Amino acid sequence: MPRRVDHQERRQRIAGALWRIASTRGLEGASLRDVAAEAGISLGQLQHYFATREEMLRFTLEHFSALSGERIRKRVATGYPEPTPRAVLREIAAELLPLSEEQRVALRVQLGYLVRVLHDEGLRPQAREGVLALRGLLADQLRIAAERGELTAGLDPEREAVRLLALTDGLANAVLLDVLAPGAAMGLVDEHLGGVFGG
Amino acid sequence: MPRRVDHQERRQRIAGALWRIASTRGLEGASLRDVAAEAGISLGQLQHYFATREEMLRFTLEHFSALSGERIRKRVATGYPEPTPRAVLREIAAELLPLSEEQRVALRVQLGYLVRVLHDEGLRPQAREGVLALRGLLADQLRIAAERGELTAGLDPEREAVRLLALTDGLANAVLLDVLAPGAAMGLVDEHLGGVFGG
Known part of the structure; x- marks a missing residue:
């Protein structure tokens, strides 16, 4: 199986190169050729792993989304002896800011x-699935909270998942544009969770 | 003054052309040459009005932002005999979705x-100013509401302006991605305003 592992490692190395270019020049500035150069491989080698720009983009986003999920799991596991749904939701929101x-x-x-x-x-389908999966994850936590009697009475888990994601998303844009401090954004998320979890 | 009016009209025509291209192919697909062709003028004529792509972009966004403000004013003026701060905030949010x-x-x-x-x-400075101006507009309405005793006790107008903008922004993204119906987004805004205005 070592060959298979190498393949995956190579794909991740390419994803990292795309990420570095995208973060400085934006996605539009990242052609297959640019990414190959940044990854230190030939264009032909890159095309062995990703036939199109879209495939490369998709893999990269999935890869970094998986890393992000890993970070959330670690923070929840190390930060809370018995993680509550509220703690999990807070860590997910923190990861999205x-x-x-x-x-x-x-x-x-x-x-x-x-x-x-x-x-x-x-x-669009992949992007929609990503958002719906994240929303489902939040709704699951909110349903568990409701079962534990921790959710404010009358709130619908599915609806609250949409609200929390939308708020976090909008706050993230404000922080990116430097019209809101990161700490203030997190403060608003905490206040929001305070309302959802009945103070 | 007719010459001056012509200039402004020409600029708006160019802005409309850029808008049409940007809405189908995205902003990256809009070079000065493309926009000139779409507007039915020569590249030289276009450059008489906008020396750079950035100037053209800036004018276009200001132009469409002004049109958007005009739509809000009209809807508030025609839809409400005596517009309340809540009605104004609702119409601004509706315009942003x-x-x-x-x-x-x-x-x-x-x-x-x-x-x-x-x-x-x-x-960045122009974009930041735009967001801060919009936030200020919302905060003004929330301050008037507070003076009229319509705001839920304990809420800070400035903070509520940030919350409402962030929520609307995030909901807008969800609707754009087709993971939320426009009506559901507006419903969540109304629910949010219900909380801000004490039911």
């Missing part, structure tokens, strides 16, 4: 991808 | 511009 330089880069790349998706029907 | 095809196009173009701005320090 540009609180660190790394997250700032990730969000900038994701926004660039969103714009591409909005002009390209072919990319 | 992709409820019509025209608004969908506008938001797509604006998102493309946001991504450009995030990769270009030079464009």
Whole structure:
């Protein structure tokens, strides 16, 4: 199986190169040729792994989204002896805000991808699935909270998932544009969760 | 003064051409040459009005932002005999959501511009000013509401302006991506305003 592992490692190395270019010049500035150069491989080698720019983009976003999920899991596991749904939701929201330089880069790349998706029907299904999966994850936590009697009475988990994601998304844009401090954004998320979890 | 009027009309015609290109192919697909062709003028004529792509972009966004403000004023003036702060806030939020095809196009173009701005320090001050002006407009309405005793006790107008803008922004993205119906987004805005205005 070592060959297979190498393949995956090579793909991740390419994804990292695309990420670095996208974070400085934007996604539009990243051709297959540029990415190959940044990854230190030939264009032919790159095309062995990704036949098209879209395939490369998709893999890269999935790869960084997986890393982001990993970070959330770690923070929840190390930060809370018995993680509550509220704690999990807080950590997910924190991951979706540009609180660190790394997250700032990730969000900038994701926004660039969103714009591409909005002009390209072919990319939309994957992007929609990603958002719906994240929303489902939040709704699951909110349902568990409701079962534990922790949710404010009368709130619908599915609806609250939409609200929390939308708020976080909008706050993230404000932080990226430097019209809101990262700490203030997190403060508004905490206040929001305070309302959802009955204070 | 007829010459001056002609200039302004010509600039608006160019802005319309840029808008049409940006709404289908995205901002990256709009070179000065493309825009001149779409507007039915020569590149030289276009450059008489806009020396750079950035100047053209800036004017176009200001022009469409002014049209958007005009639409809000009209809807408030015709829809409410005595417009309350809550009604004004609702109409501003409605204008910021992709409820019509025209608004969908506008938001797509604006998102493309946001991504450009995030990769270009030079464009950031104007974009920041735009967001801060909008936030100030909302905060003014919320302050009037507080003076009229209509705001839920304990809420800070400035903070509520940030919350309402962030929520609307995030909901707009969800509607653009077709993971939320326009009506559901407006419903969440109304629910939010219900909380801000004490039910």
